Amino acid sequence: MTVHTEDKAGVHGAGSAALHAELVRRNPGEPEFHQAALEVLETLDPVLDARPELADARILERLVEPERQIMFRVPWLDDRGRVQVNRGFRVEFNSALGPYKGGLRFHSSVNLGIVKFLGFEQIFKNALTGLNIGGGKGGSDFDPHGRSDAEVMRFCQSFMTELHRHLGEHTDVPAGDIGVGGREIGYLFGQYRRITNRWESGVLTGKGLDWGGSRARTEATGYGNVLFTVEMLRQRGEDLDGLQVAVSGSGNVAIYSIEKAQALGANVLTCSDSGGYVVDEKGIDLELLKQIKEVERGRISEYAERRGASATYVPGESVWDVPVDVALPSATQNELDEDAARVLVSNGVKAVSEGANMPTTPGAIAVFREAGVAFGPGKAANAGGVGTSALEMRQNAARETWTFERTEGELAAIMRNIHDTCFETAERFGHPGDYVAGANIAGFERVADAMLAQGLI
């Protein structure tokens, strides 16, 4: 990056606007990465003003450039014996705080820009957990929908055949994300073990409970997001008990958000998939939802067919049209736009908390900010998943297995701590109640201090 010249940068770096313009120029065709970077950069000027040593060391300029980007071919045979070719990615963004850590996404939309947006967010999220994990992300444009178990296994084996040389419990530790759950982690771990001839349980997280997995990891992202929401409401003298909640998505994060919200007395009315949404006046029947999505790998439309009169399936429309007190977007990026935010606000929403990564567009965040809605950004609110992955690594290193209660207790402490850190940091920098600014600044300061201490690398 050429922003270091005196005329462009002055003595204290380029400033966030100039840096973002340079980032867009140098990373063409990556709109999600541009969006994620802008959301962080535009909140950091107060820190750089207060701490010129960070600007002098060009911490931001270094931070937006991944330490390493890996792209590779993934050839595999489908059930009819035909050759298929996908593309694999791993972006190792920043390891100042620990080994690269972040999930793998298998979805047809995956490209380098999406992996970079996710990896960039992951740096700050992982820093916010207070644990020693760096930021990375990976995946493939492989779509597991409609593929047999045998096809998914062959794909995972081919993917890991290349990826394994970049991984290690002290180097880079992937986990799941969209399209990568317990089945895929099992096949990936098996191939890693076979190639390396090592039982290196800390190399992947989200493993099965009998072979190194952590209790409460499956539940952690959804549970953590609801706990974060509870903390935001508590700060305003409110309680989740008795509130109406909308959840989008029907995957891992959505299902366990619903479970925790219901356990705390909320009435969860909705869930969705890429085809449409379900609204259930009696509240989502979680056992039925789990049966359809986790066991049968079916579609959300089947939920309405089997649930009876209380549930309606609405194809192709926005789940955010349903009047609720709390919205938990838990599907994918940019699923909640400015129009949807206006509808939610006019229906009286009190809190919005991101289970997914970057599900809320910048325009929608501005609407919530203006209306005084409590807004929990994903890098804080969904950090319980990676936080519990780090607890899994800790158990693996000590060859221990913790109880569900102990792990959930640690998760709750992590989420409370993240909430309080974001809240207090936002206040300290003159943005009271702004969890976006609080999360970005607190995450940035921790990584920046480590980078500063470790010299120019």
Ligand code: NDP
């Ligand atoms: P899953 O694959 O388990 O579920 C994803 C859900 O989102 C499915 O219901 C899927 O529907 C829906 N979805 C995916 N893409 C789209 C789309 N383009 N439009 C509408 N709906 C879509 O993934 P997870 O639950 O693990 O992940 C959900 C989100 O949470 C992602 O943003 C992920 O990055 C984030 N996250 C996940 C963590 C984890 O621990 N799993 C940790 C932190 C964040 P369909 O089946 O129709 O595709």
